Amino acid sequence: MGCMGLGGGWDNNPIATAQIQQAHTVIDTCLEQGINLFDHADIYTLGKAEQVFGQVLAERGDLRQQIFIQSKCGIRIGNDDIVGQYDFSKNYILQQADSILARLNTDYIDCLLLHRPDCLMDIDEVAQALTELKNSGKVRFFGVSNMDRYQMEWLQSALDFPLVANQLELSLSKLDWLNQGVEVNVNTSPFASGTLQYCQQHKVQIQAWGCLSQGLFTGRDISQQSLSVQNTALYVAQLATLYQASKEAIVLAWLMRHPAGIQPVIGTTNPSRIAACVEATQIELSREEWYKLYVMARGQALP
Template identity: 55%
Template sequence: MSRSISLHKHGINASRLALGCMGLGGGWNRNPVTAANVKEAHEAVDAALEAGINMFDHADIYTFGKAEQVFGEVLKERPELRDRIILQSKCGIVLAQAEGQSNRFDFSKDHILNSVDGILSRLGVGQLDVLLLHRPDPLMEPDEIAEAFGKLKQAGKVKRFGVSNMSAAQMRLIQASLDEPLVANQLELSLLKLDWLDSVVHVNQDAGKQVSYPEGTTEYCRLENVQIQAWSPLARGLFSGASLEGAASNVKDTAALVAKLAEEKGTSREAIVLAFLLRHPAGIQPVIGTVKPERIIASGKATDVELSREEWYLLYTTSRGRKMP
């Protein structure tokens, strides 16, 4: 399944799948990075490249910055990799500094500029291919965002810009102040997280009142060539080997169906789960979150899987636990 994706239209030769790097760095703690952490990162990168994945997704907060730090060690030891890969990172979340405090969001110009400097320093590179704003900031000023993006572009620190977890309306608001298009929007989409599909089939129905996915977001991205990226596309492994103890009947039924289709098609369960997203005409780019080499390789098989319309709908209706309206 080699369908072109929207990033290609913006000069970014990214793979159909991306590797999310949140699992690198030794966990969400303040422990120093170890040689074992760096070795794990090397193995994840090698598995991704073997699977045909050349895009790596980071965020400044992942494992308190250690995810980018260990990836930077990989690039330091193997500088030739930089020309072979696409680097994406995110900023805008400010983690709580003390127990009892809450995370907050910050899209101010100074925060964006300082965050990118930190990202580049940890990765040990001079430029990001893509920078995403991580979550919507209610206090965001589009003109201030545009000023920050302009400075980063002019300084050669970032090639392209996008967002994460945003609605079509929020993207339009930001886009109105920008001189160039937003190129990506990263959203939670999976065979488990189905609001993005239910919002389509429940138009003009009472069931639509329970859908949280912002109406028109997928359509806006398709019309404006914004790459839809899916975070948590493997649904934490629920359909590909994770424990199903206490899971709802529709989840168990879906896991059984995924296993059946994988056996019939001679592929991995991860490939079936991801092929469900790849089959959608929006050209979704799954960002897989595992750093285990065997699961990365298994996920890479998704691009060779073709799901029929009947198989796709069977997966959808089984997971949603009810028939089409």
């Protein structure tokens, strides 16, 4: 469960009672549906997503042991004083980890991800920060987000413990992670070759953000979209009827059919849509159905 939708808007307005109740409802719905991993980031709704979640934890003392909490740090949002940037400096990582813990009202984070690659990353400095957090018990596991295999290999070389997750944008509308494989010696893909294979080889959990394509294939108005999007949405609907499942389930089942064992991170706060997403765990698309969705979404035949 991606928690970016919690806490209200991306503004400085205080948290309202309704937003705390929303967090309770989302958490309860997820647990009822078998979802127990909650994905945060220090920047989500400018910290309010973690803050409202932490309020729920404060009100329900038994909840913390039932769930796995993941958060991310490393993005510094720009303002009048600083330009927007990425920051993996030791002091900043340690500072943000403490801030996350305070907002979440918890003594430890199950997993901390480095949010986006910092061009000025010093791997020894990062390793010192992560090692301190691990040895102190503040963070149990570590991972990355939006990194390719080479960035992961470089960082891993400085660590005495494994990176356990990589969160990437993967969906039917974001296909470069597949295209880079089938278009070898044909085109140059922006997705670094071998990233999925590296994660599989080293048992790194691949997490997919943006996995529902913001409703592009599950009900959003697509009258102005390309023919490939419209055809894909139509086929998703046909498969949903065939499997007697939701459209969301088909879209996620397509991701989960990949042998990399992709874990979707859903961002909806709508209880009925959360339940619709979970139906994906009961569906295994055939090879023909999987490839048909892929080729339709590509908008062109495979090379």
